[in-house]
Structures are given as structure tokens and as C-alpha cells.
Amino acid sequence: xxxxxxxxxxxxxxxxxxxxxxxxxxxxxxxxxxxxxxxxxxxxxxxxxxxxxxxxxxxxxxxxxxxxxxxxxxxxxxxxxxxxxxxxxxxxxxxxxxxxxxxxxxxxxxxxxxxxxxxxxxxxxxxxxxxxxxxxxxxxxxxxxxxxxxxxxxxxxxxxxxxxxxxxxxxxxxxxxxxxxxxxxxxxxxxxxxxxxxxxxxxxxxxxxxxxxxxxxxxxxxxxxxxxxxxxxxxxxxxxxxxxxxxxxxxxxxxxxxxxxxxxxxxxxxxxxxxxxxxxxxxxxxxxxxxxxxxxxxxxxxxxxxxxxxxxxxxxxxxxxxxxxxxxxxxxxxxxxxxxxxxxxxxxxxxxxxxxxxxxxxxxxxxxxxxxxxxxxxxxxxxxxxxxxx
Numbered sequence: 001x002x003x004x005x006x007x008x009x010x011x012x013x014x015x016x017x018x019x020x021x022x023x024x025x026x027x028x029x030x031x032x033x034x035x036x037x038x039x040x041x042x043x044x045x046x047x048x049x050x051x052x053x054x055x056x057x058x059x060x061x062x063x064x065x066x067x068x069x070x071x072x073x074x075x076x077x078x079x080x081x082x083x084x085x086x087x088x089x090x091x092x093x094x095x096x097x098x099x100x101x102x103x104x105x106x107x108x109x110x111x112x113x114x115x116x117x118x119x120x121x122x123x124x125x126x127x128x129x130x131x132x133x134x135x136x137x138x139x140x141x142x143x144x145x146x147x148x149x150x151x152x153x154x155x156x157x158x159x160x161x162x163x164x165x166x167x168x169x170x171x172x173x174x175x176x177x178x179x180x181x182x183x184x185x186x187x188x189x190x191x192x193x194x195x196x197x198x199x200x201x202x203x204x205x206x207x208x209x210x211x212x213x214x215x216x217x218x219x220x221x222x223x224x225x226x227x228x229x230x231x232x233x234x235x236x237x238x239x240x241x242x243x244x245x246x247x248x249x250x251x252x253x254x255x256x257x258x259x260x261x262x263x264x265x266x267x268x269x270x271x272x273x274x275x276x277x278x279x280x281x282x283x284x285x286x287x288x289x290x291x292x293x294x295x296x297x298x299x300x301x302x303x304x305x306x307x308x309x310x311x312x313x314x315x316x317x318x319x320x321x322x323x324x325x326x327x328x329x330x331x332x333x334x335x336x337x338x339x340x341x342x343x344x345x346x347x348x349x350x351x352x353x354x355x356x357x358x359x360x361x362x363x364x365x366x367x368x369x370x371x372x373x374x375x376x377x378x379x380x381x382x383x384x385x386x387x388x389x390x
Contacts, residue, residue: 039279063270072247091155115354125334134379160336187235195249298364305331332369333362
């Protein structure tokens with residue numbers, strides 16, 4: 001079957017997503033499960049109706065970019081500095097525990113040291129998309145929970161970028177690896193400074209001058225987000241980190257919340273594509289060969305992650321209900337785990353079976369964790385109207 005064109009692919013994806021999402025809502029299931037299931041059904045390892053997942057993954061990356069841009073819009077730079085400082089110990093402690101867990105499971109099933117190490121790294125992170133998409137922001141308590149979740153995810157994202165650079169560097173020469181690491185420690189502060197100065201001496205003036213033209217505000221916000229994201233990629237960082245910095249730099253604007261609201265539909269459009277691409281990338285034909293280690297790893301992560309987060313947050317001084325809620329909201333693997341598996345395969349660091357264990361266990365944790373959150377805590381997509389908050 002030839003590759004479906006972009007219009008035909010979008011027809012299959014969004015028509016199918018609407019149908020499965022309807023079923024999901026009637027059966028009180030999270031809609032992202034429908035998107036992932038649709039990817040498995042229509043992707044190259046299913047019926048093959050949409051068999052160019054590379055293109056879809058690139059388009060879906062916009063969803064992550066806009067998501068992190070919106071997160072940044074809600075964070076004042078001074079507040080962000082305090083949040084990261086308070087959460088650093090918890091983030092590093094949880095990373096070490098989850099790395100050991102993934103590493104141990106893979107060694108126990110006879111995989112190589114490198115495959116175990118890559119799996120351990122992949123198990124260390126929580127999903128930025130799921131963590132933030134399921135956050136309500138309407139009550140003071142949940143603003144505090146959101147601040148903790150976002151600060152922990154930010155630190156994890158920075159660690160994930162370091163891991164990606166490290167794995168990429170293992171496939172190139174040492175000079176390239178050193179250059180990549182330098183971009184983190186030198187490029188990140190420089191990018192932040194450029195973004196803050198650009199907003200203070202340019203963007204705020206334009207917004208104040210033309211704030212009556214809503215279309216212009218919408219365009220300049222998108223341009224700023226994508227411009228700083230591409231500048232970040234130019235200095236060796238990721239597009240996602242650049243988008244987050246663009247949002248934080250613009251959070252000082254008096255219409256930051258208006259910009260955030262106007263971009264939400266665009267973000268949701270691309271997030272459908274992202275979760276579809278997650279399902280489409282799963283080689284379900286190999287699952288019978290690796291289901292046991294994948295299910296075991298997923299079960300251990302789901303069982304242990306909330307507990308570890310809760311214990312460390314209570315040590316940090318958080319109240320017990322807050323600590324446990326944050327733990328459950330971060331009790332899954334990450335989209336970065338999927339990206340790490342793709343990079344590891346490209347650099348011939350892991351086998352197809354080891355990569356599938358990472359991918360399958362990640363999807364399982366995303367699905368099960370979303371159930372824990374939407375049926376237990378307030379979220380924008382909770383089936384129970386009493387818990388539905390946006």
C-alpha cells in the first residue's frame with residue numbers, strides 16, 4: 001500500500017480519533033488511550049492505513065513544543081528559580097532509584113549491560129505531556145501541586161536532554177560529545193538571557209502598541225515560541241526546552257494568560273497526533289517475545305514511582321496528601337523514554353527486543369497512570385463531573 005497523503009492521513013487520524021474518543025467517553029475511559037489504540041490499529045504494524053509515522057512524529061512534536069510554551073507562560077522567572085531549587089533533591093533521588101529499577105530488570109532477563117543502562121535511563125523520567133495535561137489550575141491547592149509537578153518535570157527534562165546527548169555522542173566522536181555538553185552548560189544560560197532581553201526591550205513594546213489586534217497577538221506569540229525554539233536547536237539544545245524558555249520569558253507580559261488560552265486548541269490538535277504516533281511506533285508483532293519483561297517493568301514502575309516520590313516529598317516538608325498526589329501524577333514513564341529508545345536503536349546500542357521493552361512498558365505506564373489520576377484526582381478529562389477541572 002502506498003504512503004497515504006497528508007490530507008488522507010489526517011482524515012484517518014481525526015475521524016478515527018473522534019469515533020474512538022466517543023467510545024472512550026461513553027465507557028468512562030481517558031481519551032489519550034483511544035489515540036494510542038488508534039495508532040496501533042492504523043499504523044504500519046496494524047492495518048497500515050497511515051504508514052509514514054516519521055512524518056507524523058515530526059508534526060506531533062509541535063504538540064510538545066506548544067505544551068511546554070504554555071507551561072512556561074504560567075511561570076514567573078523568580079518563581080521558577082525557587083521551584084527548581086526546592087525540587088532538585090527529590091528529582092535527583094527519584095532518578096537514581098528508577099534507574100536502578102530499570103537496570104536491574106533488564107540484567108535479570110539476560111540483556112547486556114548497555115541495554116540495561118539505556119532502559120534504566122528511560123525508566124528515570126515521568127511524562128511531561130501526561131503530567132501537565134492532567135493538571136487542574138483552578139484551586140490554590142492544585143496550583144501548589146502543579147508547581148511541584150512542573151518543577152520536577154523541568155529538572156527531569158534537562159536530565160533527559162543530557163541523556164539524549166550522551167547516547168547520541170556514543171555514536172559519534174568524543175569531540176562532538178564535548179561540544180554537545182558545552183551547549184547545555186553555556187547555551188542554556190545564554191538562551192535564557194537573550195529571551196528575557198528580547199521580551200523586555202522588544203516584544204512587550206509591540207504587544208502594548210498593538211494589543212487591540214488579537215490576530216497579531218496570536219501570530220507574535222507563535223512566532224516567538226518557534227523562534228526561540230529554533231534558536232535553542234541552533235545552539236545544541238532541544239526545540240522543547242527552547243519553547244519552555246520562550247514561555248517563561250513571556251510570563252512577565254500582562255496578557256500571558258490570554259496568549260495561553262488562545263493557543264490551547266492548537267496544542268490539543270498536535271497532541272492527538274503525538275499520541276497517535278506513539279501507538280503507530282509500537283511493533284505489536286514482536287510483543288509476544290518481550291511481553292514478560294515489559295509488563296514486569298511497567299508494573300514495578302507504576303507500583304514504586306508514586307511511593308518514592310511521596311516519601312522524598314514528605315522528607316522535603318510537603319504534606320502527605322500533596323506528596324501522594326504528586327507521586328501518582330508522575331507515576332509513569334516518559335515520552336523521552338520513547339525518544340531514547342529510538343536514538344539507541346539508531347546508534348546500535350540496543351537490540352530491537354530491548355527497544356520494544358522500553359516502548360511497550362512506557363505505553364503501559366502512560367495508560368495505567370492516566371487511569372489512576374483521572375479516577376482519583378481532579379483533572380480536565382475526569383469522567384466524574386465532581387473531579388473535572390480545567
